[in-house]
Amino acid sequence: MSEIEKMYEEMGICLKVLDFGSKIEAELKERFDEIDRRAEYNQLKVLHAMQKNHVSADCFNYVSGYGYDDHGRDTLEKIYADVFHTESALVRPQITCGTHALALSLSANLRPGDELVSASGKPYDTLEEVIGIRPSKGSLAEYGVSYKQVDLLEDGTFDFDSIRAAITEKTKMVTVQRSKGYQTRPSFSVSQIGEVIRFVKEIKPDVIFMVDNCYGEFVEEIEPSDVGADMVVGSLIKNPGGGLAPIGGYIAGKEECIENCAYRLTSPGLGKEVGASLGVMQAFYQGFFLAPTVVASALKGAIFAANIYEKLGYAVVPNGTESRHDIIQAVELGSADAMIAFCHGIQAAAPVDSYVMPEPWAMPGYDSDVIMAAGAFVQGSSIELSADGPIKPPYAVYFQGGLTWPSAKLGILMSLEHLVRAEIVQL
Numbered sequence: 001m002s003e004i005e006k007m008y009e010e011m012g013i014c015l016k017v018l019d020f021g022s023k024i025e026a027e028l029k030e031r032f033d034e035i036d037r038r039a040e041y042n043q044l045k046v047l048h049a050m051q052k053n054h055v056s057a058d059c060f061n062y063v064s065g066y067g068y069d070d071h072g073r074d075t076l077e078k079i080y081a082d083v084f085h086t087e088s089a090l091v092r093p094q095i096t097c098g099t100h101a102l103a104l105s106l107s108a109n110l111r112p113g114d115e116l117v118s119a120s121g122k123p124y125d126t127l128e129e130v131i132g133i134r135p136s137k138g139s140l141a142e143y144g145v146s147y148k149q150v151d152l153l154e155d156g157t158f159d160f161d162s163i164r165a166a167i168t169e170k171t172k173m174v175t176v177q178r179s180k181g182y183q184t185r186p187s188f189s190v191s192q193i194g195e196v197i198r199f200v201k202e203i204k205p206d207v208i209f210m211v212d213n214c215y216g217e218f219v220e221e222i223e224p225s226d227v228g229a230d231m232v233v234g235s236l237i238k239n240p241g242g243g244l245a246p247i248g249g250y251i252a253g254k255e256e257c258i259e260n261c262a263y264r265l266t267s268p269g270l271g272k273e274v275g276a277s278l279g280v281m282q283a284f285y286q287g288f289f290l291a292p293t294v295v296a297s298a299l300k301g302a303i304f305a306a307n308i309y310e311k312l313g314y315a316v317v318p319n320g321t322e323s324r325h326d327i328i329q330a331v332e333l334g335s336a337d338a339m340i341a342f343c344h345g346i347q348a349a350a351p352v353d354s355y356v357m358p359e360p361w362a363m364p365g366y367d368s369d370v371i372m373a374a375g376a377f378v379q380g381s382s383i384e385l386s387a388d389g390p391i392k393p394p395y396a397v398y399f400q401g402g403l404t405w406p407s408a409k410l411g412i413l414m415s416l417e418h419l420v421r422a423e424i425v426q427l
């Protein structure tokens with residue numbers, strides 16, 4: 001037995017599981033090379049922006065109070081704007097999560113009487129209350145902003161005719177969600193998003209086009225802002241935080257849109273000028289610097305898992321060979337027991353809380369029990385290896401993340417190990 005095989009065995013991975021994984025890994029060499037090339041490009045893009053904006057040690061200073069002239073914060077926002085090729089950006093610890101960033105981008109740029117159109121069907125769960133699809137205190141609906149939704153076609157593509165029909169005088173903003181999130185449709189490529197943006201802008205050039213970019217950053221070499229999006233929005237405890245950002249969200253886009261967001265985030269009149277960075281800047285910078293390779297690790301993990309579970313006969317979305325537009329992998333495991341075993345494996349491979357046994361529980365807002373496996377340095381971070389899913393047919397686990405490829409690989413091998421031990425899978 002080689003040293004590494006011994007190490008895997010010591011950590012609970014039997015030789016059979018390791019061999020099965022190694023064969024799959026060997027077949028993925030070309031795809032992994034392609035992911036590395038993309039990471040190389042994106043790494044240069046980030047590095048170039050950091051050099052151009054003269055990042056220096058004083059960017060990492062602790063700033064408290066009002067935060068006037070917070071040099072680190074202002075420089076980082078220029079870096080984000082350069083990387084996303086936008087006029088401006090807002091990157092703040094005061095943006096508490098992805099939902100907050102999205103809510104901000106909407107509420108800051110919509111006024112009573114305006115209409116929001118979702119061109120990619122039902123948005124992410126948490127946005128239902130933001131928009132008021134599910135009645136909620138403080139929703140856009142309460143402020144007189146109306147909403148229309150154009151569902152995707154059967155095959156998961158945009159319904160261009162219905163989008164045209166949905167756009168009226170009142171339409172102020174159109175939004176698309178890049179990642180499938182927890183739906184079964186495919187995620188969109190940036191070029192598909194570009195196509196729908198062009199289509200919408202031809203019908204109504206002054207529409208503000210916002211893209212929910214969560215889980216998509218650095219998966220491709222271009223971002224939705226490169227193909228005409230007026231705002232791209234995401235969470236720093238996903239891709240662009242690189243696993244180091246302890247909190248935060250970003251919005252990158254047109255000067256006017258971002259200015260509106262800043263006035264809404266802090267206060268009319270104050271805008272971007274206030275909001276002290278409270279010592280998180282080094283993590284924001286370093287996380288953004290690492291993000292391209294962290295995303296590459298997560299992508300390799302997702303592709304590895306897709307190929308392993310596909311080979312074992314499970315339905316996987318995306319499948320083993322499809323191109324990737326986000327870091328989420330769904331595996332339909334077919335039973336509650338299999339979901340639980342899978343999640344136990346993911347948890348057991350984590351650097352934090354590896355000894356904990358995740359259990360299904362009745363999470364608020366869900367109509368069935370949900371199981372979640374996560375052993376993360378940053379609570380709730382889903383750029384770190386994590387898996388979850390509702391315990392109901394088709395018993396799919398959604399899993400994503402992995403700060404390094406070897407740790408993502410261990411997580412997936414461990415999920416398989418637990419399925420083998422539970423005699424759900426025979427190798």
Ligand SMILES: *Cc1c(COP(=O)(O)O)cnc(C)c1O
Pocket residue numbers: 097098099100102124126177179180181212214215235
């Ligand atoms: C995660 C996510 C959100 C919400 O982000 P939170 O940080 O969980 O609030 C919104 N949209 C998509 C597509 C996401 O993946």
